[in-house]
Amino acid sequence: MSYCYGGNTGLTNLWFKDACPVNCVPKLLVQCSRTIRLEGFLALQGEVKDNICNLKNLILEHCASLLEALLALLGQAKALQELEDKMNRALDLEEPVTPGSLGGPGDTILAKLQDTSGKLNRFWAGSILYLLGALQELIEEQQQLLAMSVEKKILSQQLKLMETILDQNFLRAEAGPLSLHSELLQNLQGEELTVTKALIGLCGLDLQEDGHLFGWQPDALPPLCALYAALSVFQILSIVMENLSERQVVSPGTHGEGKGSNPAPSSSGSLVTNSGKLCWGHGGHADTKGYVCPLCPVGVLHGL
Template sequence: MTMFENVTRALARQLNPRGDLTPLDSLIDFKRFHPFCLVLRKRKSTLFWGARYVRTDYTLLDVLEPGSSPSDPTDCGNFSFKNMLDARVEGDVDVPKTVKVKGTAGLSRSSTLEVQTLSVAPKALESLHKERKLAADHPFLKEMRDRGENLYVVMEVVETVQEVTLERAGKAEGCFSLPFFAPLGLQGSVNHKEAVTIPKGCVLAFRVRQLMVNGKDEWDIPHICNDSMQTFPPGGAKRRGVCSIDCALGEMHEDFKTLKEEVQRETQEVEKLSQVGQSSLLTSLSNLLGKKKELQDLEQTLEGALDKGHEVTLEALPKDVLLSKDAMGAVLYFLGALTVLSEAQQKLLVKSLEKKLLPVQLKLVESTMEQNFLQDKEGVFPLRPDLFSSLGEEELTLTEALVGLSGLEVQRSGPQYMWDPDTLPRLCALYAGLSLLQLLSKAS
């Protein structure tokens, strides 16, 4: 992940660990996430590992009839952070007796991250709602209505008060004899440093609420949204590829069973592919894991195809695979989970696949979340001994590294693990990724 992503995710966890504050993942897009900006939710978004949004070139004010401008967003508070590092996201993996890999990204030693929260005042929104109707003939609204998209309005942001410099320092050292570390590029002792400057007024995280269009020119922004609500009234194009489970903003899903059922629904769509199709999909994904840009390109291709109602053919061995709309939606769901994982984790997944470790790893993550999904306090918990009993030293080390990069610290003594509730979204994403790869591996 980029330094910018590392810090925005760390910031969101510190300010709002299990809430609806979404970290911005692209520095270049920050001007499109100010209050009143209109954004789209990514296809097959889920709040289990964080809904993902993409910018548009419009604000709510752009699609309203001309009139008075609302008051500026109000300042809800200032916060300062010093020496903020995010080792859990980038990785701090200690592999016993073999290799030690460290990588952190955060503030430079001389920097302090000063941020403020700005939000749209309820009275300002109420006045805007009374005074200005929707410009029903606006070309952007027409396009979104035809495509069946849901629109969201940025209502609150966390932005920098002053310019700040981020630095990344990484080091890998030790004996890299184990073969599964070769794909990670760990060959010898490596030191690496880089820096990026974030300007004043840069949005780092944001909250949204859904825009609702009632009739021709009436609009509203309700406080609560759910999966049955659509921006545009029924009767037009139906929203394709929306997440199957949503929730009231700021709330977490009920329990692990809800996540499990959601993942099962998506895997059932993938299961409808022929055995050769599943094998080809596995080959294609295996070649892309660890390559962030290529994964994003695939995601954009599938989203574009869904928008136009096209089917997509993935070129892979043993045979090209044709993805239907439903299959594309399911693949997009799992791509959303896989892109939450670091590139190092993605490469470890490929190695786990080769060594047939996915069933054990899936049971480990599943067992952990079944026991602690609603646990909101840190603690040490016993681990089922049978989960590791079949693993040799190399396989155990690989598994420890994979789950450790999602924040699940496993200790062989006991055996036991350290639970941190802030790691839940990344564990949910890992669970979904393991579920898909395990399903596809059965067809190979």
């Protein structure tokens, strides 16, 4: 894992803010942060995948509760900071979390991240801390727009747009025009496009008159990285919740029949729904439980 515990000492903060003293984090984390700067967007993609992939192991009840509670906290800077502090302290001291200490959505999140001993599950908690670090880089309005994006189910389109922008400009040090393929924005219409343009614009990139040209600003890179990480976390939570809720039994040789229980793994290890389609799409992998992580490269397992 590429996060560490303790106040604002994770790799997220090293990359997003560069505000953490080098001597307060393990040497490996500093090296990883420098690697991202040198290798570009692919290194950031790898970091994000490593930090959030364990969320695929959440059960439906926990995933739905986490997603709802996290959305309820967006735009509430004080509550988000209190949650982050509470999680860091519990992980540092390796002690059980006391119920009711935060109240509201914060307590719900803590409860869903606990193991049978009452302590926070380090894998799940690490992924949520990664998200909280990213959210610190986004202003209140962006967080509210992020919640709207989840509600409108446009995260996948936004991630494709973000990936194109970051891949083309991650190592670019000069300001200048940034041209985008028209289909990237054509997939978003009306309010969906307005929300997306505002999210990116608040990072420091303004859409030009022709509608497909942004003005690139190097200072926009840290908030863009934070936005990409936050979108990725909410996307995997949404995918896990959606697909676990739709899992159905498929009898051998009769795709599309049977309801009410777990689906059968396909020959590739993916799960098949009653429509005969793979639950997770292409490019994912399956762990020993049959779950497929859409964000991880084939053959890389991130089980508990």
